[in-house]
Every structure is written in C-alpha cells, then in structure tokens.
Amino acid sequence: MTFKESKDNPLHRDFGLWSNTRFVLNRMRKYCPIVFLLAFTDLFCASVQSYLGGFLSKFIMDTITIDLPLAEKQHRLIIIIIIGALVALAFSFARIIAGSMVWPRYIYIRTGVIHERVAKAMRMNYALLEKPEALDLHQRAQNSTDGNNNGFEGMMHLMQDLGKNLFTTIVTFTAVLVLDFRLILALTVMGVLSFLYYRVILKKDKKEVWDRLAPVWRKSSYMARVTQQPEYAKDIRLFSMVPFLLKKQRAVFETREERIDYHQDLWNRNMLFGQAMNVICRFLTYAVLYFAVIREINPMSIGSFTLYLALANAFSGALIYLLQRFGDFNRASMEVDDLRSFLEMNSESTEDLLPLPETDSLELQFHDVSYRYPEAEKDALSHLNLTLHPGEKLAVVGLNGAGKTTMIKLLLRLYDPTEGLITLNGTDIRKYPREDYYRLFSPVFQNVELFALPLAENVSMLPMQETDREKAATCLREAGLADKLDELPKGLDTELLKIASEEGVDLSGGEKQKLALARALYKGAPVVVLDEPTAALDALAEKQLYERFDRMIGKKSAVYISHRLASTRFCDRIAMFMDGRLEEYGTHDELMAKGGEYAHLFDVQAQYYREHPEGEEDAE
Incomplete structure (x- = not known):
C-alpha cells in the first residue's frame, strides 16, 4: 500500500x-x-x-x-x-x-x-x-x-x-x-x-x-x-x-x-x-x-x-x-x-513474534537503557543497567523526578527505550506480543481509577460471567476491604460510581488503594509492581502496608516504588535513582554501610518511621 x-x-x-x-x-x-x-x-x-x-x-x-x-x-x-x-x-x-x-x-x-x-x-x-x-x-x-x-x-x-x-x-x-x-x-x-x-x-x-x-x-x-x-x-x-x-x-x-x-x-x-x-x-x-x-x-x-x-x-x-x-x-x-x-497509527507487525516463555522463573534485565521524552532536552532515564531476578523483591527509591516512574513504564512496556533494550529471560521484550507481555504484571498505580461496573468486575477486570466471585471476595478481604464488602447491600454486585446506576457507590481514597491491591492479588501475575499507590498515606502507614502486601504475594517477583527509603528496606535489593541515573544499588545493609546518598537520605527520613513518640522503635 x-x-x-x-x-x-x-x-x-x-x-x-x-x-x-x-x-x-x-x-x-x-x-x-x-x-x-x-x-x-x-x-x-x-x-x-x-x-x-x-x-x-x-x-x-x-x-x-x-x-x-x-x-x-x-x-x-x-x-x-x-x-x-x-x-x-x-x-x-x-x-x-x-x-x-x-x-x-x-x-x-x-x-x-x-x-x-x-x-x-x-x-x-x-x-x-x-x-x-x-x-x-x-x-x-x-x-x-x-x-x-x-x-x-x-x-x-x-x-x-x-x-x-x-x-x-x-x-x-x-x-x-x-x-x-x-x-x-x-x-x-x-x-x-x-x-x-x-x-x-x-x-x-x-x-x-x-x-x-x-x-x-x-x-x-x-x-x-x-x-x-x-x-x-x-x-x-x-x-x-x-x-x-x-x-x-x-x-x-x-x-x-x-x-x-x-x-x-x-x-x-x-x-x-x-x-x-x-x-x-x-x-x-x-x-x-x-x-x-x-x-x-x-x-x-x-x-x-x-x-x-x-x-x-x-x-x-x-x-x-x-x-x-x-x-x-x-x-x-x-x-x-x-x-x-x-x-494504522503505530501498528506493530505480528510477524516473527515469539510466544512468552511458559515458566514463572522470569528474569528481566535493562541493558544500557535510556529514555527521552519527545522534545525534552535531556534523558529522563540514562544508561540504566539493572536486573530483576526471579522471585526477587526490588525496591526502586529516590526523590520525585528521579526517574522511578519512567523506569517502571519502560519495564511494563508502556514506553519503549530510546536507546538500549530490555530482555525477558535473555530475549528482547519487543519480540513478544505486547498484550501477552502485559499479562506478566499485576500493577498498582498511584492514581487508582474506578470503572462504572459492579464491584466484582472492578476487582477481576473481567466480565461477570468470567469472574471467580469467591476469589474476588477473598482478594477484597485480604486487601483490607472486608468491612466495606460486608456493609454493601448488594455485596460484589454493588455498582461503583453513579454514572451507570443511580445506586452506584463511590469509594474513599484509601478504599480505592485497597481495591487496587485486590486487583493485583486477583490477577496473580508472576511480577507485581507497586508504583507509589500509598503516596497519600503517612510514612509509617505506607511501610506497614508494603510489608503486609509483600506477605500476601508470597514468592512472586515484585518491584516496589517509593520516595520514602525506609518503606522498602525489607526488599532483597534496593535501586536508588537520582537525576535519571541509577546512583546506588545493593541491599539495605550494604547501602547503609557504604555511607553514600542512600544512607544520608535514610537518616534524614528515619524520624518519620518511629512508632512511638519516645522513639522506642524506629526504622533502624
């Protein structure tokens, strides 16, 4: 043509x-x-x-x-x-x-x-x-x-x-x-x-x-x-x-x-x-x-x-x-x-694409990856080399504007790298069908959107006839919405929002965040991504929620994003970003012993994680 x-x-x-x-x-x-x-x-x-x-x-x-x-x-x-x-x-x-x-x-x-x-x-x-x-x-x-x-x-x-x-x-x-x-x-x-x-x-x-x-x-x-x-x-x-x-x-x-x-x-x-x-x-x-x-x-x-x-x-x-x-x-x-x-805009050829590997042992690796937004003067993310090993819990931390969200959008393939490549078990992720690749992830984003659909469908993100109602209820309870579910007169059949139904119910900000966690649990994908969904919570509440959710997902691979360093100290590895670059990488103890930027910011933020006014227990 x-x-x-x-x-x-x-x-x-x-x-x-x-x-x-x-x-x-x-x-x-x-x-x-x-x-x-x-x-x-x-x-x-x-x-x-x-x-x-x-x-x-x-x-x-x-x-x-x-x-x-x-x-x-x-x-x-x-x-x-x-x-x-x-x-x-x-x-x-x-x-x-x-x-x-x-x-x-x-x-x-x-x-x-x-x-x-x-x-x-x-x-x-x-x-x-x-x-x-x-x-x-x-x-x-x-x-x-x-x-x-x-x-x-x-x-x-x-x-x-x-x-x-x-x-x-x-x-x-x-x-x-x-x-x-x-x-x-x-x-x-x-x-x-x-x-x-x-x-x-x-x-x-x-x-x-x-x-x-x-x-x-x-x-x-x-x-x-x-x-x-x-x-x-x-x-x-x-x-x-x-x-x-x-x-x-x-x-x-x-x-x-x-x-x-x-x-x-x-x-x-x-x-x-x-x-x-x-x-x-x-x-x-x-x-x-x-x-x-x-x-x-x-x-x-x-x-x-x-x-x-x-x-x-x-x-x-x-x-x-x-x-x-x-x-x-x-x-x-x-x-x-x-x-x-x-x-036909940006239509991707389906020829020569590969089926996803049939294994839960997934290794995702960034190879000298850079990304620059259109018409921007500098890279939002520059020359990133990073590996997420199977079953690993990775914390991505840094101040606002450090490049954390850009890194996650590249990982999820919402963006494609300007330079470099990302591999899944050694294969460029662009070799896989995009929609198949999306199924590998259970994401929870900072801004949680509700759909004018019944509560069960808002959890499963599937038609009601394809939704496992028992599983949806279990996920809602595990995510902390047990009381809300019990008080709703129609339970899982309750319509959310008043757009499609006059009897629709809206949720508070905290309830929306818990619903997003329930979605991630229901999808059960091998890799879980939490992109600062608890930014509206105080520091201690965020830390407790992250740790509780980590216990829920078990041995799945997970990426936790936060600008609060102590919230994710339980993770296997911590990647600290500054100005679009991976500044430090290692375990919490390794980075603290190094005495670099991570250790400095952690000490500054540690006061917010004390559970008692007297300071009997803090993040250290």
Whole structure:
C-alpha cells in the first residue's frame, strides 16, 4: 500500500480515493453483505423514478393529440394511467422497503467500525497518549465515525447516490444526444464547471474548517469534563475559578464560531454558483427545444417535447448532482483518511513474534537503557543497567523526578527505550506480543481509577460471567476491604460510581488503594509492581502496608516504588535513582554501610518511621 504523509499532522496519512473506497466496501462485506443488494435496489428504483414521469407524460400527451374517437382515447388513457400508476407504485414500494432496510444497516456497519476505533484507542501505544498529534488524530477519527452524512458512513450513502445518478445520466444521455449533441456538450460543460467550483469549496472547508477544528473539539470536550466532573468541583469552588474557566471556555467557543461562520460563507458561495449554473442549463434546454419545435428543425410531437424536456432536465440534474456527489465522496474519503490513519497509527507487525516463555522463573534485565521524552532536552532515564531476578523483591527509591516512574513504564512496556533494550529471560521484550507481555504484571498505580461496573468486575477486570466471585471476595478481604464488602447491600454486585446506576457507590481514597491491591492479588501475575499507590498515606502507614502486601504475594517477583527509603528496606535489593541515573544499588545493609546518598537520605527520613513518640522503635 502506498500513501502520502500529510503536512498538517506527521501521524496523518493520505490513502487515496480508491483505496478508501475498497476499505469501505470491505467493511460493508465484513459486517453486513446483504446491504449491497438492498442499496442496489434502492438506487435503481430511485433512478427510474426520476424519468418515469417523462415517459408517462409522453404517452398521455400522444394519446390526447392522436386522431381517434373520444371513447377510444378515454379507454387508452385509463389503461395508460392505471399501468403507469401500478408501475410507479411498484417502484415506490420497492424503494421504500429497500431504503428503510438500508439505513439501519449502514448504522450497524458504522458501529462495527466504531468498535474498531475504540479498540485501537485502548490498545494504542501508551506513549502516543502524550502526543498532541495523536490526540488530534483520534479526535478526527472520531469525527469520521460519529456522523451519518460524513466520513465512513457518508461514503456508503454517497456510493448509493453516485450509483443512482450515474445510472440516470447514462440512460438520459442517449435520448438527449438524439435531440442535439450540442446540448449534451453544453450541459456537460456547465456540470463540470459546477463540480470544479464545488471541489474548491470542499478542499477549503476540510482544510480551513474541519481540520483546524479538531483541536478545538478536543479542548471543548476537556472543558466540558472539567466543569462537570465531581473531582474538579472542590478546586473550582474553593479557588473561585468560575470566571477564569468561563473565560477559557468562551475563547474555545469563539474559535469554533469563527470557523463555523467561515464554513457557512463557503457554502453560501457554492449555492449561488450552483444556482447560476442550473439557470443556464434550464435556459439552454428550453432554447434547444424551442428551435427544434418552433423552427421545425427537428419536428416532434407535444408528447415527444414533454419527454425530451423531462429527459434533458433529468440529465442535467443527474450530471450536476453526480459531479457534486463525487466531490462529497472525495471529502468523505479525506475524512476516512483520518480514520485509517488512526487505525494504522503505530501498528506493530505480528510477524516473527515469539510466544512468552511458559515458566514463572522470569528474569528481566535493562541493558544500557535510556529514555527521552519527545522534545525534552535531556534523558529522563540514562544508561540504566539493572536486573530483576526471579522471585526477587526490588525496591526502586529516590526523590520525585528521579526517574522511578519512567523506569517502571519502560519495564511494563508502556514506553519503549530510546536507546538500549530490555530482555525477558535473555530475549528482547519487543519480540513478544505486547498484550501477552502485559499479562506478566499485576500493577498498582498511584492514581487508582474506578470503572462504572459492579464491584466484582472492578476487582477481576473481567466480565461477570468470567469472574471467580469467591476469589474476588477473598482478594477484597485480604486487601483490607472486608468491612466495606460486608456493609454493601448488594455485596460484589454493588455498582461503583453513579454514572451507570443511580445506586452506584463511590469509594474513599484509601478504599480505592485497597481495591487496587485486590486487583493485583486477583490477577496473580508472576511480577507485581507497586508504583507509589500509598503516596497519600503517612510514612509509617505506607511501610506497614508494603510489608503486609509483600506477605500476601508470597514468592512472586515484585518491584516496589517509593520516595520514602525506609518503606522498602525489607526488599532483597534496593535501586536508588537520582537525576535519571541509577546512583546506588545493593541491599539495605550494604547501602547503609557504604555511607553514600542512600544512607544520608535514610537518616534524614528515619524520624518519620518511629512508632512511638519516645522513639522506642524506629526504622533502624
């Protein structure tokens, strides 16, 4: 496949009209193949209906003007009208049935593509979530799948419109050509001019309006979330942020309104130009028919006059509409470019990947690993060499900004190293499928997020039918939520949050942390990672929780992250980071004996770990 890189977004790709057409047709065939028959039936009936009246009028006018007895004329007219009405009714009925069945199936197909987009959003490389270009591209992909007149579904509707008008144009072309080939040329020129101007408007509209609105929609969504979500409400009120945030939101709205006004101005110009072309086409049609009938250049009956007038109007209308819909098709295709660019963004090849080793004896090793955030001036983590042995408890400590969290994101493969590599049992972790590699870890992060799902599913992170309820309850009790579980009226079936259920229950900060521990216990992965989930606790409480959780996980490998050195002194090895580098490494006793930076900071922090005011027992 060949495509061009877009100038406005380095992650955007231009796939081309025919490639996007194949993409849409493939999705139609994948999700609902019968839609092809329904769409063809609808477009065929719609095309015939556009000029059926012209033929019916010709037969009626010819019957009226023919030299026959009145009774016979009446008899013929009745037959023509009855047959015409039945034929028209049959086409109308077929079109109504097919059309009513096509529309919901288009929505069904679009829903399938939305599932693809959402799945991509949840599986895309985590590092891309921090890139504005990726977020803008996701917004544009969402726009491409959220409407029925644009983007993906727009291409389906437009294919049907193009087919209808192409069929009408071909049928009426021959009849008008017999009348006067110069009329065909003139109508075609008018149609092409209308299309060319329409195409200019389309390009300007896409580039100057909708592409520039992508970040505006993203900011608008953010402002809506900030001003309506409970977690922001306290700060907004206590810091008197209402005028400030309203000003920010007004600025976003003003940008949007300015672009929408420009959009409306563009299409007003196109409408005026199109009307002018339509008037010229009608004038030319009547002029040709005038010369053909009045001047007797091409003598015809009144019925033929009526037919040719209907066919000429049908031809010019179908041609102009065909070309304009082709322009719309190009625009929708450009929006499908947005969708496909997002779906194929950073797509990783599944070829030559290896299955994960079937063993719980896992050794993870950093080999001269460095990582630099995009557009940063220096490495966040520099030349790290470190090994996590099977069953080992490793403490990763250091002050805020030392590089601890970056190291963990690299270990979990949320980031890939800028330099160096990480190996699992001697093999580069990039050789394994990313989702398979994720299954090796039970993480507990500092920020714990609840899902609007039952408590049991919030523990298992699986559908209820796949959840071991007894295991979920056990994990909750082991994590310290026994009392909370017992007081909930619906127990494990209690909905969390009030988003999906009015009876939803929220948890306190401490309860959320314990729920996160229960998740890690339930998953039971061979490597446990705790990334400062207890930062809100005091130093002594953090130390006690870490030690209790360590007893829960048994002989699993574990990585404990903290900026409080004594919290993790029970670990087999301690890695101390400073300014993105591994400063010291060893056991607690070794580092204390060394008398370096670790020992100094430990002594400074030791006062916070005394369990009694008199200092009868402290961290030493």
